[in-house]
Amino acid sequence: MKKVTTRTASADSGSIEFGKVMGQSLAFGTIAGRCSAAQAAAMRQARNDKIHASLGMKWREFCPQHLKMSGAQADLIIRLLEEFGPDYFEHTQSVRISAGTYRLVAPHIKDKALHIDGETLELNSANVQKVAESVRDSRKALMPPAEPEPEPAPAPAALDRLRALGRHTTEIVAEFRAVSQLRRETEVSPVWESELRGTLISLCCDLKRVGMEMGLVL
Secondary structure, three states: OHHHHHHHHHHHHHHHHHHHHHHHOOOOOOOOOOOOHHHHHHHHHHHHOOHHHHOOOOHHHHHHHHHOOOHHHHHHHHHHHHHHOOHHHHHOOOOOOOHHHHHHHHHHEEOOEEEEOOEEEEOOHHHHHHHHHHHHHHHHHHOOOOOOOOOOOOOHHHHHHHHHHHHHHHHHHHHHHHHHHHHHHOOOOHHHHHHHHHHHHHHHHHHHHHHHHOOOOO
16 A cells, blocks of 8 residues: 555656646747757656656657657757757747758857858848848858868888888898998909899899889889
């Protein structure tokens, strides 16, 4: 008997709290961008306080029955409130502006007017067409500059191989220097001299050919 009383009290408490929220937010049956900031805040409060759970319902069931909209629509309105704040709903009451467009023009809105290209347009029903045309004509200028795409990082295996090649190149150059030192300090035969020259020329030619194949100028 005690458990039944507890549940009833909980449900009654939830109903009272829900009544408070609904009192703050009349006419919930609307679409994103057309409700007031107070209505959006009341929706968020209802979801955060889990009013639907206190009524024995899921959020997706609660919204169509009590908010007269789908759960997805209610979630969208709450996201808009959290991203843009109350100003979004005030600015879009009379002038229909999508969330994507609002992101572009928000920095140019001041005192309930759009300031763009030296023109000031009040955000009201009389200027709906003018605002739409101004945003359309200025969209390219409003777009933030595109960041250059970063060059793809070499794959770890390829990078390791390139670094190993660099070490081998250093070793080969050091060996040629040692041979050159030997050539200066000792008497070498014409055959040895010819062999050294041929090896060096062949290496230089091969490296130049590889560079050309890679589009590099050596």
